[in-house]
Amino acid sequence: MTPLPGRQGGSRPEPAEMEALDKALREIAIDERCSFGAELRSELVKEYDRLRSGASRPPSTPGLLQWGWAAAIVVVAGGFLSFSQARSALMWPFRTDAAEVPESGEPAPSRRDGSHPETIGTAGLAAPAGPAPESVEVDSVSxxxxxxxxxxxxxxxxxxxxxxxxxxxxxxxxxxxxxxxxxxxxxxxxxxxxxxxxxxxxxxxxxxxxxxxxxxxxxxxxxxxxxxxxxxxxxxxxxxxxxxxxxxxxxxxxxx
Amino acid sequence: MKTETTSKPQATEAPSRREDVRGSRSDLPQDFDAWFREHREPVYRYVRFRVATRELAEDITSDVFLKALRALDGYDRRRAAPRTWLLRIARNAVTDHLRALRRRRSLQVSLDRTPDLVSQAPSQEERILRQEQVNRLLNAAATLREADQEVLSLRYGAGLGNAEIADAMGTSSNAVAVRIHRALARLKAAVEAGNQREEG
Known part of the structure; x- marks a missing residue:
């Protein structure tokens, strides 16, 4: 560091003394704990997931109320729905997913849970359909x-x-x-x-x-x-x- | 069993954490991820320079990045570079921490646990000597006024140059050079005073 004239802090130190101090400070090795970066990143990813899930919550109560009011207006204005139909229309926004299962009875495809076994060479190759295999060898050619x-x-x-x-x-x-x-x-x-x-x-x-x-x-x-x-x-x-x-x-x- | 595959290879960005090896992948915003990689160490080093233990430095550094992540939407690149922004959050976090310690009248001046600051020493003997030297330096630095500690931490902790420090502190490079020189002069005096106390 280029020494500069000092006007405060007691007697003016010699440039060599300042350089020695500068060197001693530079030699302080501030090393992170080896896994700190990975741990912190993991914490950040969790926090980001939490923030994102907060942003993509299901419609809030005002949104549902709007749907309810819209349904009620349709019922009243049309005047041709039975009570049960009106009730059904009003309750539509509150229906559970179970009510939306197609008549064919085919279950909706389940989301892969990503719980793959921790085994050798469970490669980033295209995973075959169906349950994850217990162990997959890495193809020696591909x-x-x-x-x-x-x-x-x-x-x-x-x-x-x-x-x-x-x-x-x-x-x-x-x-x-x-x-x-x-x-x-x-x-x-x-x-x-x-x-x-x-x-x-x-x-x-x-x-x-x-x-x-x-x-x-x-x-x-x-x-x-x-x-x-x-x-x-x-x-x-x-x-x-x-x-x-x-x-x-x-x-x-x-x-x- | 050999796997057959016809799928095209996908991008191979590193999974962010160990859990990702096993499946579900979540990630950080791209910019933030890059900042984290690039600026985590300077932020940690700045914080570590100012607080007594590695554990505290880790806690505060974690807080800095969590706060930055939560405030990401409000960040304006035109107003501050990412490093400047992160270091500003770090400075505030350290100031808050030290203020809280002062309120509890437990401001930690003695730095007796600094083994992490001398890990580069080649031998055990040299490590002990260097640890004593580091303790003396940091104990003396902790007695300096806030502004001196600030500028020295940015220089020797975060490893910033004068221009970067000027950016972080909102001043000119020349003013930073003068401040560093004065802070070093006061540090030297504080080290000498500490040595005299030990001898006396």
């Missing part, structure tokens, strides 16, 4: 899962992030990182899926995962984004990162 672009580079990245003090003391562990691998092969929206039990190791795993690059998942030959879990292992004598497509940790969303 879809592929992300793979590390460079395994050696990945090992180096993980090794470089291993906190030296922990490594020296022989402390290791495995951290499961949930990440969205973009169509460009970059991991985003990282969250800790399973902790090693050591915050320092968890943070190191997140930093490592951020630096990894992948060949993205493909669907029908087109690169697509997908969620994966990256188990990152810190072993005192070697480092390893497991992201093989056949890993049971890999998941692909059904809906995107």
């Amino acid at each position: 879809a592929s899962l992300p793979v590390l672009a460079d395994r050696d580079a990945a090992r180096r990245i993980v090794a470089n992030e291993y906190p030296p003090l922990l490594q020296e003391r022989g402390v290791g562990g495995t951290v499961g990182i949930l990440a969205w691998v973009t169509p460009a092969g970059a991991p985003e929206l990282l969250q800790i899926d399973s902790s090693s039990g050591l915050a320092e190791l968890d943070r190191a795993a997140v930093r490592a995962a951020q630096a990894l690059r992948f060949q993205p998942a493909t669907r029908l030959g087109v690169a697509v984004g997908t969620w994966v879990i990256l188990p990152i292992r810190f072993l005192p004598n070697a480092t390893e990162v497991l992201v093989e497509p056949e890993s049971e940790a890999l998941r692909i969303p059904l809906s995107n």
Whole structure:
């Protein structure tokens, strides 16, 4: 920062002192908790859903009254409806959905509840009609899962992030990182899926995962984004990162 | 079982949350989502610079974005850039929080829990040293007047440049440069006073 002349705050500090202070302040590393962003976003999505559902409520009482009054006017002006017909007309806006079932008795198609099983490769491929299958393999021709672009580079990245003090003391562990691998092969929206039990190791795993690059998942030959879990292992004598497509940790969303 | 599909691949925007992996998808307004991604960290860092703990910073940052989401319809891009708008909400939220603490006479000055601010330190020893330094700096900063804390938080917390700070504070870049310099001078004096107290 360019030092500027000071006129307040006691004696005028030397530029070098100010630069040191500036540097010390800049070096304060304000890091978010790894999963804070994802948690907050989830909270925002819920709030937005709530706001939207508030905006699209069923017609309010004045709206129903308007329909009621309109029906009453028709009844009175026409004068040819029976009491029961008039009552029926007046009650029309208040009828339940059950009264609107077609005579054929065919039930209205139910909305998919989206409760798909959390299994490997329940792909973003077109879901077949009917109940969601218990497990769907990813078609080896039409879809592929992300793979590390460079395994050696990945090992180096993980090794470089291993906190030296922990490594020296022989402390290791495995951290499961949930990440969205973009169509460009970059991991985003990282969250800790399973902790090693050591915050320092968890943070190191997140930093490592951020630096990894992948060949993205493909669907029908087109690169697509997908969620994966990256188990990152810190072993005192070697480092390893497991992201093989056949890993049971890999998941692909059904809906995107 | 192999799946057969003839459907065209769809857009592959990242599902917003883990639940989305399993099915129903809900999302945020597009603009807001982009702002959230782009400005969450500066907002959090600004707030964290001003309050005593990470938990408080998370609560206040959450409030900032929830308020912004609720007020989205009233936002006018011509009046303020998104970051300026969000930081304005953050400034008000921090001010409200500190005011409430003052009312309860429990304004937290001592920052003893700052491990999250030194996570980049390469070794345990260096981390302890750096944590002491950060504690001294932030404890001293917390004794400065509101306007000084404000400008230092925008600079060193949110990481804004002079022009952006000027935009957020409704002043000129030159005025910001002068304010930062004066605030640093007062901070230096406060740090020294704190050191003398510890030695005495």
